[in-house]
Amino acid sequence: MSRNSEPRRPDTTTIELIGGSEKRELVLHRSDERWAGIYLEHRARIEQALDGSDIDVEHIGSTSVPGLAAKPIVDIVVAVDDITAEEDYLTPLLDAGYELRVREPGHRLVRTPARDVHVHLYERNASAVEEYLLFRDHLRSDAVDRALYERTKRALLEQEWDDINDYADAKTDVIRAIKTRARAARGR
Incomplete structure (x- = not known):
């Protein structure tokens, strides 16, 4: 339940892309040790904004993999108890300076105004986090x-x-194949 003990409400059933599609210059940068520091700064910012909330925060995406070239966008995943209780996490994150970019079933995305940090929010039990x-x-x-x-x-x-979403979608088959091998390796 949310902090104000309201009963659980249904999640959104549509995809809301705030600001519409975006054409952005996509350039890969060599792996940069500073990305880990940026993650830690934003982790602290998120934890402070959501003070008292039971959350899990992880650095994800290419910037979280040492040695991997990446777009210089630090991706973070935050697992919350109830994705529908936006007043518990979305309002505090917006107050902390993040901007809402995506609201869709089971997922919210906020980002910095500079668009260099993306924070993905899911419920704790969401398979996407795993x-x-x-x-x-x-x-x-x-x-x-x-x-x-x-x-x-x-x-x-x-x-x-x-x-940029079309570029992300174009990687799907390779990502799926890598995750299949990852599951096989984990099972060994």
């Missing part, structure tokens, strides 16, 4: 798949993308 961590941990430990993923990103960035 999937992010599986992918991150595998890339951290498997040089072959890490190189494959970087090659894939470089090849895709040779194309013109009208929307």
